[in-house]
Amino acid sequence: MALAVRMRVPCRALLCAGAQLRGAALGRPEWAAGGGDGARRFASLRVLVEPGAEGRVAVMKLKNPPVNSLSLDFLTEFLISLEKLENDKAFRGVVITSDCPNVFSAGLDLREMYGRNPGHYAEYWKAVQELWLRLYLSNLVLVAAINGSCPAGGCLMALTSDVRILSDSPKSVIGLNETLLGIVAPFWFKDTLVNTIGHRASERALQLGLLFPPAEALQVGLVDHVVPEDQVQSMALSVMAHWLAIPDHARQLTKAMMRKATADRLIKQREADIQNFVSFISRDSIQKSLQIYLEKLKQKKG
Numbered sequence: 001m002a003l004a005v006r007m008r009v010p011c012r013a014l015l016c017a018g019a020q021l022r023g024a025a026l027g028r029p030e031w032a033a034g035g036g037d038g039a040r041r042f043a044s045l046r047v048l049v050e051p052g053a054e055g056r057v058a059v060m061k062l063k064n065p066p067v068n069s070l071s072l073d074f075l076t077e078f079l080i081s082l083e084k085l086e087n088d089k090a091f092r093g094v095v096i097t098s099d100c101p102n103v104f105s106a107g108l109d110l111r112e113m114y115g116r117n118p119g120h121y122a123e124y125w126k127a128v129q130e131l132w133l134r135l136y137l138s139n140l141v142l143v144a145a146i147n148g149s150c151p152a153g154g155c156l157m158a159l160t161s162d163v164r165i166l167s168d169s170p171k172s173v174i175g176l177n178e179t180l181l182g183i184v185a186p187f188w189f190k191d192t193l194v195n196t197i198g199h200r201a202s203e204r205a206l207q208l209g210l211l212f213p214p215a216e217a218l219q220v221g222l223v224d225h226v227v228p229e230d231q232v233q234s235m236a237l238s239v240m241a242h243w244l245a246i247p248d249h250a251r252q253l254t255k256a257m258m259r260k261a262t263a264d265r266l267i268k269q270r271e272a273d274i275q276n277f278v279s280f281i282s283r284d285s286i287q288k289s290l291q292i293y294l295e296k297l298k299q300k301k302g
């Protein structure tokens with residue numbers, strides 16, 4: 001247990017400060033207790049948390065319509081919800097799923113990375129790092145119930161889970177498609193992918209910006225199960241029961257043993273990683289690529 005405790009990411013101060021700041025921007029973080037489960041069911045504007053099974057599993061539903069893009073406000077609310085669950089001894093596992101139809105998450109919010117100032121880019125990237133570290137090192141069992149499209153940052157989020165269940169639908173594609181946008185997946189995105197599907201498969205997937213349909217995602221090991229859309233959550237809860245049958249302390253220490261070195265690589269160079277991101281994303285050529293990509297997304301509709 002000691003290792004698991006030591007492993008906790010030393011960013012609480014940042015998260016709290018960020019939460020207060022963003023909370024103030026939102027009016028205040030609202031945690032509406034409701035229903036028969038009292039304080040165990042809570043919600044912010046963009047994240048719903050509901051009891052999953054036997055009071056020890058929570059279901060976190062991402063609710064940032066239309067596509068659950070990972071905006072700064074969303075990240076802040078998600079991190080606060082996750083921390084509440086981590087601190088509540090009753091919870092041992094969390095299923096992460098989407099409340100938006102056909103999309104698990106569209107990944108990082110492109111509007112946070114386009115046309116802003118360096119200070120904003122730095123604040124945003126810190127929050128993205130925090131999301132990854134918190135999820136990747138979580139003591140909870142995390143199961144991603146991926147009920148829709150899951151590109152880039154959405155895929156990263158899913159990759160931090162212990163198990164991934166993908167809905168069998170043509171919309172449910174998953175992968176790190178950064179190169180298609182003319183940007184580069186950071187080393188810790190790459191490491192997370194390599195840890196999941198291996199070096200060669202990652203090299204191909206990253207360079208080509210592949211978005212895998214369900215059968216291929218399963219074959220390459222990007223997801224663990226593919227099930228019909230209406231069975232994603234029930235499958236997630238049933239897989240969760242299996243994982244919760246393992247004593248927490250042994251499972252947590254094993255998870256830490258598997259993931260610590262990867263997380264430490266970022267922890268040791270967080271500030272440099274932020275500076276890299278800010279200078280990369282501020283380049284005219286990168287801003288141009290993002291602009292073109294955003295325009296393409298808009299044109300898709302018309």
Ligand SMILES: CCCCCCCCCC/C=C\CC(=O)SCCNC(=O)CCNC(=O)[C@H](O)C(C)(C)COP(=O)(O)OP(=O)(O)OC[C@H]1O[C@@H](n2cnc3c(N)ncnc32)[C@H](O)[C@@H]1OP(=O)(O)O
Pocket residue numbers: 066067069102103105106107108109110111149151152153154177178181183184185186276277280281294297298300301
């Ligand atoms: C040298 C090394 C240094 C390292 C430096 C690091 C570099 C940066 C690394 C960044 C890392 C990660 C990148 C990301 O995560 S970028 C995001 C990538 N995401 C995508 O490519 C997905 C884009 N979206 C879609 O493909 C589709 O929207 C969808 C998810 C398949 C859903 O399709 P849909 O038909 O249901 O919805 P659609 O009409 O397309 O979209 C509805 C509105 O939402 C807007 N939107 C979509 N995605 C995003 C997004 N990611 N961010 C912000 N906004 C998004 C879309 O524009 C529509 O808006 P509107 O209604 O037209 O106004």
